[in-house]
Amino acid sequence: MLKYTVKRLLYSVVILFFVMLIVYSLMYNMPGNYLETKARELASRPGAGKSYTEWLNDLNAQYGMDKGILRGYFIWLKTALTGNWGDSWTWTIPVTLEFHNTVWFSFILSLISFVVEILVAIPLGIMAAKKQYSFADYFTTVFAMISISLPTFFLATLLKYVFSVKLGWFDLSGMQGRDYAELSQWGKFLDVAKHFVLPGLTLSILSIGGLMRYTRTNMLEVLNSDYIRTARAKGVPEKKVISKHAFRNTLIPLVTTLGGSLPGLFSGALITETLFSIRGIGFASYNSMVQGDIPFVMFYLTFISILTLLGNLISDLLYAVVDPRVRLS
C-alpha cells in the first residue's frame, strides 16, 4: 500500500512536470512583444512600484523568457519550487497572498454545492434504480440529462433573471449587499450567505445529474447481482435488502468518486464565480487569464493540475481501502 502510494506520487510528479511543460510552452509562445507591452502597461499603472525594465527583468529572471524554452522552463521550475511565485499582475499583490485571499470562498461555495449534491443525488439515484422503468425513473433520468447538458452560463443567467430580476429576492452579483458595512457580525454572515445561494444553486443543479446517474447505474448493477438475489430468496425484507445489502455495496464506487472529487473543492468554479462575482479563485484566475497575468495563471494551472492528480490518486487509493476485493499493484 505504502509502496503503491509512493510509486503513484512519483508518477504524478512526472505527469505534472510534463503538464506544466506544455502550459509553460504555451505561455512562452505568447505573441511577440506581448511581454514588452504588458511590462510597459504594468509600469505605467498608478502605484506600479517598478519601472518597465524592472518588470521585464523580473519576468525574465522568474520565467526565463529570454532563454530557450527548456532552459526557461527549468528556471521557472526552480523559482517556483522555492515557493517564489512572483507578484500577480492583475492583483498587484504576491500570487500566494491572492490565492490565500480567494481560495476559501471557492472552497465554501464548492462545499455547499457538494453537500447539496450528495443529499439530493444519492437518494434520487437509489430511488430511480429501485423502481426501474417507473415514472420516477424516467423523471430522474431526464432531469439528470438536463442537468448534465445545461450550459453553466445559461443556467446562471436564467436563475439571475428569475430570482434577481423578476422576483428580486437576491442581488444580481457580488458577495455583499449595499448596507454590508452597517450590519452586525451575524447580519454580515447572513448577507454573505444570501449571496452564496444562487451560485451554490447553480453549481448544485449542474452537478446533481452526473452523480444521480452514477448512483443509479451502480445501484442497478448491485441489484442485479447474485447476492441480492440470494438475499431476496432467503426472505430478507425488501427494505433491508436495499438499505443493508444493496446500498452498502453501491457505496463502494460512490465513495471512490466522491473522495476523488474532494481536492476539486479547492479548484474554484471558473464560470459560476465569474458570473456571480464571487471573489473566489475561479473569479480571480478568470480575470488573470483574460488579462494575461502570467504569474497568477501559471500558479493556478499548477494548482489545479496538482488537484486533478491528487483526486485520481485519492480515488484509486480509496478504491482499495473500501473494497477489500481490490488489490493494488
Added chain:
Amino acid sequence: MASYNLNEVLKKKKKSETNANGEVKLDDVSRVKVLSPTMQVFKRFIRNRLAVFGSVVIIVLFVFCFLGPLLYPYGQKQTFYKYESINVKFGVATENTSYTGYVVDPSITVDVNANSYMTTYIKELLASGKTRTNKLADDGNFYQVDILGDNVVAMSQRGDVEAVASFGSSVVDVATYDAVTRSVKYKGEELGSDFEKKVASLKGNSGKFTLDGVEYSYRRGTGKNYIISTSKEGFIYSGAPLSSDFEDKAEKAEPGDLFSSDGIEYVVVVNGDTKTAYRVGEARIAKVFTSYVIDLYDNSVKVTDEFRNNALLSAYTTGKFTADGKNYTLVDHDDVLTIYDESGKEYGEFSNFIIRRSNGDDTIEYEAKVHIREAIEDMQDKGLQTSQFTTRLPQQTADGQYAYDENGTLLYDDESEVRVKQTDRNYELWANQVTYVIDRFAAPSTTHILGTDGDGFDVFARVMYGGRVSLMVGFVVVLIELIIGVIMGGLAGYYGGWVDNIIMRAVDVFYCLPSMPIMIILGGIMDAMRMDVYRRLFIMMIALGIMGWAGVARLVRGQILSFREQEFMIAAEATGIKVKDRIFKHLIPNVMPQLIVSATMGIGGTILTESTLSFLGLGVKHPLATWGTMINSVSSASAMAHYAYIWIPVGLLISFTVIAFNFIGDGLRDAYDPKGKR
C-alpha cells in the same frame, strides 16, 4: 455453405407455404425472422423514446440550421434599419455677434487691411459712444465707418486725400551740419553765427542743446553729417495757409473726426505728438456690415445682395426701400428688423440668430424660427438654460419624408414640441423627428421572428447561422479527437510494451491538462493578436480536438487490449493478415459501438464548451454568429433583464441540442449493449 442465408431460406419457405387462412404457424417467417446486428441495434434504439426524441431534435436542428438560411430572407450580418420618431437635435441656433460685410458698390476697391480691421473699428467706435470715425488706410484713402443703428454699420470710402497741414508739436529739421566742410545748410530761415558755433562743437551720435531758450536736438546722419531739429508748435502747411476757422476746428477735432471748413471736408489723424489734417473727398458707401442674419418668410426664395443692402441701409432712416423692382417697408422691432412687402404682409426679418438644421441647411420654417428666437430671448431674459415650447414643424411620413397634401403643399404639425438647450454659445433645438436608425433590439414581430439584437441583426437568422457554426464545431472537434485518439489508442493497444507506455503517459498528461483555462488563455492571446474570426474558429477547433483526444485513446486502447486476446484476433494473426489491416479492419470495427457512443456524447460536450467560450467572448467572435456570442451580446445586467426574448430561446436551443446528443448517445449505448445495466 457460403450462400446460406437464413432469411432467404425462410422467404422461400414462406412462398412455398401459401397459407390461405392466414394462420400463423410456429415456424412462420414473422416469428423467427433473423435480424442483422445493425437492424437489431436500430430496433432497440427506436424503442427508446428519449433517444428517438433526441434524434428528432437533432434532425430538425440540422434542417433548421443548414436548410433554413436558404429559405429565410435575411443574412447573419445584415443590419436592419427603421424609421423612428426620436427626439433628436434637429437644429442649432447661434447668436451671431460678428459682423459680416456685404459689398454695396462693387466698383470701389476696398483696402484689404481696412476691410479686415472693420470689426476692430466697429468695436472701438461702439466703445467710444460715437457713431462715426474715419480711418486712413494703406491705399491712401480714408474709410468712414458709420454706425447706422443696432448691428448695422456702413463703410464708405473717401478718396482724393491730401495732407494739408500738420500741427501740434511737430519736430522740424532746421539745419544740417557737415563736419567735414564745416558748413551749415539751413532748411528754413538762418539762425545766426551763435547757432553755427554751437553746431560746430557737436559730438557723439545724438544729443540736445539749448540756445536762446529754444531746445534743439541733433542726430548723426550719414558720414559726418549732423541733422539738427527742433520741435515747433503751430500749423505747418504743405501748401498755402488756410483760414483761422480751419485751424480752430482742426485743433478741436479728435482723431478720425470729420470737420468741414469753407465747404471742404477734413479729417485729422494723430501720429505721436503730431497731428495731420487731411482734405478728403466725398464719401461713397462701399460696404455695409451687419451682425444681423436675414430670414425670409418663404425660405425657398434666395436673398439678393440688392435686397439685403438696400434693406440694411434704409433700416434706420426711412424704413422704406426698393429692391428688384418691388417696394418694401422695414420696421425696427427692438433687436429685430421686420420686413413687410407692398401688401403689408410679413416678408422676412433680420435678427441676431442663425437658426439652421443640424446638417447646416437653412431650411427651417420662418414661423418656427421666430418662435425659436423668441424662446431664446425669453431664456436669456430669465437666465434659463433650457426651455420648451410648441411650434409648427413639417409633418413627416413614416419613412422620414415630408408629408404633402394633394396640392403639393407641405403639411405641418402644429403641436411640435421643441426643446431648447443652451450649450456654450449655441442653442440646441431638440424635437421629435422621424429618423432612419439601426433597428436595435426590436421586439419579436412578423418581420423579425425573434426580434433584432444590439447591432440590428435579425436574431432568428443569426440563430440559424450560429447553429451551423456550433454544430460544425461539435462535429469537427470530435472528428479530430477520433482521428488522433483512434490512431494513438490503436497503436498503444495493439503493440503494447514501450509504445503503449509512451502513448499512455502522453494520455495521462493530456488528461490532466486543464482544458478550460487553457482555452481561455488561448482566447486571450488571440484577442491580443486581433486575429481574424475565421482563423480563430479554426485554431479553436484544433485546440479543442488536441485537448480531448486522450479520452478516446484510452477507450480504444482498453477495448483493443481486451479484444487482442480473443480468438478472432489470434485467427487473424494466424492467417497472416497485415498489421495495418488487423488493426483497422478487425479491431477498430469492434470498437466502433463504444466509439460512436462516446463521439455522440462528445459532440454535445463540445458544443457546450464552445458556447461557454463564445459566451465569455473568447471563442468565436462577433460578427460571426454562434449561440454563445448571441447570449454574450445581451449578458449585461440591464440587457439581460430587457431582452429575454433573445437569450432565452438561444439558451434553450443550446440546452436542447446538448440534451438531444446525450439522449442519442445514451440510447445508442443501450441499444449496442442490451445486457448493460442502465
